[in-house]
Amino acid sequence: MSLPASVYAAFAATAAKYPDHSFLCVPSRPGRDYAPDGLELSYRQAVELVAALKASYAAAGYGPGHRVGLLLEMRPEHFLHFLALNALGCGIVPVNPDYRHDEMLYQLDHSEADLVISVPHRVADLQKVARERTAKPLPVLDATALPPAFPAPQSPARHETPGHETEASLLYTSGTTGRPKGCILSNLYFLTAGAWYRDLGGVVAIREGEDRFYNPLPVFHMNHFAVTGTCAILTGNCLILTERFSPNRWWQEIAETRATIIHYLGVVPPLLLNQPETALEKQHRVRFGLGAGVEPELHGAFERRFGFPLAEVWGMTETGRIYCDCHEPRQIDTRAFGRPLPGLEAIVADEQGRELPRGQEGELLVRHSAADPRYGFFSGYLKNDAATAEAWAGGWFHTGDVVRMADDGMICFVDRRKNIIRRSGENIAAAEIEACLQAHDAVAQVAVLAAPDEIREQEVMACVVPMAGQAPTGALAAALFDWCNERLAYFKAPGWLLFVDSLPTTGTQKVQKTQIFAPGEDPRGRPGIHDFRARKKR
Structure with missing residues (x-):
């Protein structure tokens, strides 16, 4: 199946097909400074809001070659601004709302963003960043009080039609050492990631126009933004935007929003299992969970108590696509996360990049194919060609993860290479x-x-x-x-x-x-x- 030219093109096509289907949902939360009673936007309503934003950005001269920072937490505005900018060929720079001054200054300086759109309570912080930035001027706008005319970018847009290779976003890796690296992600990356999720199959069966994704991971993370968000757009489904993971609110929000698919990280299952039993945990509509890091000792207990499978996955910002242990019999008593597939090949290699025999531990190396190793992956690290070349040494992307591959191709996670203790x-x-x-x-x-x-x-x-x-x-x-x-x-x-x-x-x-x-x-x-x-x- 061919992919649309851009994420916005996919969104527009879905909105034309399913105008009255829900696109974005916010659970209620009394006392919150936005949508305290909850919010549900249809594709038709979202199209109108995106069109208005697109017109404002276009009138100011935004287009290919420009980047706009978005510090919008888990609010619908994140996706609305993203789609408006994507339609014009602009990239966005999602800003972690937990970032302190120095972290934001580095990110917005390094990315050379032309503008920042922010939630109200971080505007002053970003204005301070803007005053200290060494690159070009950085206007800061309050997303809840946008002016009639947006400030113009400092340089003109490039004359090109947005397409697969156009930058859609610049996501910064969390990085455990040194400064985070900016991963350039194209339209092709987003569309490939979303289509890959859509087509995984097995217990991870996406129903077109019928599913509702509850993903507590932040929108500056590829899991929610690229994989889940684009999958929802491609399938006419709904994204539920909650505020971080909360074990106390989890089942209430799952029930209220009628979620059918949940996403998790390893911290979620033990905290939910430690909660007292509640009637709501038996009344949900969830068909499966998708995530990474559930402890094998807790995997079966979780599925027995809550009544749906957890499909373990592996992925990185750089890869977009994910491996998934989603076909029965799943190996829930291990750290298995799937097998290599056409379009996401893998080997286990030694420190020299040489493939190891099955059963031995080594670094996971991945690629699309020998003919086109980087197809659908990140486009590179911004301003760091050396790091990009190092990551792709030998025509494979070096993940830094230590794994084992069984004789049948099933890959089991062992650890991050940097988390190996030598005693x-x-x-x-x-x-x-x-x-x-x-x-x-x-x-x-x-x-x-x-x-x-x-x-x-x-x-x-x-x-x-x-x-x-x-x-x-x-x-x-x-x-x-x-x-x-x-x-x-x-x-x-x-x-x-x-x-x-x-x-x-x-x-x-x-x-x-x-x-x-x-x-x-x-x-x-x-x-x-x-x-x-x-x-x-x-």
Whole structure:
């Protein structure tokens, strides 16, 4: 099936076919400063709103070659402005609403955005950024009080017709080291990602014109913005825009919005399973969940309690397309996430990029095909050709993820390469220990990382957020060590265990391990840390 020329072209075609179908839905939330009673926009209504915005941008001279920053949280305006700008061939730069001054300054300086549209309470912050930016002037507009005429960009638009290769968005990777990299994403990237989701099949069967996606992941993340958003547009379905994940609001909003598909991250299943049973959790219309990171120990329990399958996936901002373990029999007791497919080929490679035999652990390398490796992937890292070339060394995209591939092609996640702890010659996957600890009833959240060790090179350290009501005592620390030591090889059990009140996360709820401790700090010196190294014996 051929793809439309742009995301806007796909939206316009769907709106003509399903004008009265719901496009955007906001659950009610009393006291919120927008749509406290909830909101539902049809494709017909959205077309009218997009047309008005498109006219304002066009009158000001916006077109190909321009970028507009959008700090619009999870509001419908994000998609409305995006579609209006996409129709003109402009790219957008989604801004994480949790960003502080320096982070926004870097992003808006690096991207050379021509304009920023913001929620009201961040306008002043962005105006301060604009005053300090070294690039061209940066007007800031309040999305709730747009002027009759938009400020013009500093340079004229390029004379070209928007198409597959036109930049649609510049998404910045969350990055655990150094500054985030700006991933240039084209119309083809968005359309390929949405069509790929649409066509996965198995338990992930999208029903045209009948489904409603509840995705609590932020719209500055490819999962919601590109994969889910474009899939909804291509299939005449509805996007439900909630404000972050909340276990307390989850089932109420699922019921209120009549959601049929939910998206999740690994933090979602344990928190929902720890909630008291409610009648609403039995009355939902959800057919499946799509996400990544559910602990194998909790996967089956979740499906039995709530009555729908969770399909584990793998994807990155750079890839757009996702792998998915969505065909029965699914491997829910493992970290399996699918098999290579035409259009998203994969190998497991050593550090020199050489393919490894099945069953061995190595880095996941992916591509579209040998003939056209980069088709449908990101277009490159903005102003960083060296990083782009390094990522594509040997004609494969290097993911940085350590995986195993079984004889039947099923790929199982092991860990991020940077999350491998090397202790006395043993390579230890932090994710394995995190999964073990997360399965304990007293653990709300955990991050495992390497602590320095003068004898063994590195030692396993676990930072644990206890469940509410659990006192962070030495007895609990010892119980958690015993829990791991009983289930894992002795060298994998935490040599150090530290209770913390919370863990720093990105907007997509990924733990930022590099921010747990200050640069240069020896984590072993933290007050209250528990030392179990002497108990690590064969």
